[in-house]
Amino acid sequence: MCIAVAIDGPAGAGKSSVAKAVGKQLGLMYVDTGALYRTVALAALKKGIDASSKAEVEILLKEISVEMDFSENGGQVVLLNGEDVSGLIRTQQVSMAASDISALPVVREYLLDLQRNIAKTKSVIMDGRDIGTVVLPNAQVKIFLTASPESRAERRYKELAEKGEKTTVKDVLREVIKRDYNDTNRKAAPLRPAEDSVLVDTTNMNFDESVEAVAKIIRERIS
Numbered sequence: 206m207c208i209a210v211a212i213d214g215p216a217g218a219g220k221s222s223v224a225k226a227v228g229k230q231l232g233l234m235y236v237d238t239g240a241l242y243r244t245v246a247l248a249a250l251k252k253g254i255d256a257s258s259k260a261e262v263e264i265l266l267k268e269i270s271v272e273m274d275f276s277e278n279g280g281q282v283v284l285l286n287g288e289d290v291s292g293l294i295r296t297q298q299v300s301m302a303a304s305d306i307s308a309l310p311v312v313r314e315y316l317l318d319l320q321r322n323i324a325k326t327k328s329v330i331m332d333g334r335d336i337g338t339v340v341l342p343n344a345q346v347k348i349f350l351t352a353s354p355e356s357r358a359e360r361r362y363k364e365l366a367e368k369g370e371k372t373t374v375k376d377v378l379r380e381v382i383k384r385d386y387n388d389t390n391r392k393a394a395p396l397r398p399a400e401d402s403v404l405v406d407t408t409n410m411n412f413d414e415s416v417e418a419v420a421k422i423i424r425e426r427i428s
């Protein structure tokens with residue numbers, strides 16, 4: 206039987222790094238669904254399309270192909286029209302466009318089967334915003350991973366600075382708050398904890414503690 210673990214929560218809560226490490230520890234394939242929304246956003250930016258325009262994005266979706274590929278060692282790449290764009294989707298510009306584009310029901314519908322199909326044949330730990338509520342409502346374990354906006358902005362800033370992106374903690378905090386607002390208040394699949402999810406607040410946890418907290422919950426529920 207395939208096991209599914211859903212990890213949802215706001216931007217910068219550490220979902221991807223924690224889920225990746227937990228996946229390795231417990232033998233679950235890590236799936237970053239945000240990368241799919243980012244790929245659609247990148248396609249819109251490349252074409253100069255307004256990411257919040259339903260009409261323009263609807264046409265765009267008919268013209269592109271989005272795929273996700275996995276390697277044996279747990280790596281994941283996203284392909285836009287067959288081209289690996291995994292590196293190009295990690296900018297602030299793409300983050301903001303992804304937040305806008307993910308509010309469109311037509312985009313969520315477009316990516317739904319792709320996400321569900323991945324979990325059909327493999328045991329996964331899937332991170333996103335609506336995994337426990339919409340994509341995998343029958344997941345055996347659902348975790349809502351969060352942290353204060355300030356600590357999330359601080360972490361995100363460090364990540365971006367390491368990649369050489371020029372920004373400030375203040376700017377990142379402003380974007381974190383705006384993305385939280387967008388993700389939580391959109392009509393289509395808004396960010397909210399599933400009723401049967403376990404809340405993990407990592408504000409006062411370091412990385413190893415966050416990994417252990419999440420791994421412990423999963424071990425308890427699937428043993």
Ligand code: DC
Binds near residue numbers: 308332333335
């Ligand atoms: O997790 P992330 O920052 O890479 O996600 C980018 C955007 O995609 C984020 O603003 C919300 C959206 N998203 C979503 O709506 N549903 C998901 N399952 C994953 C991401």
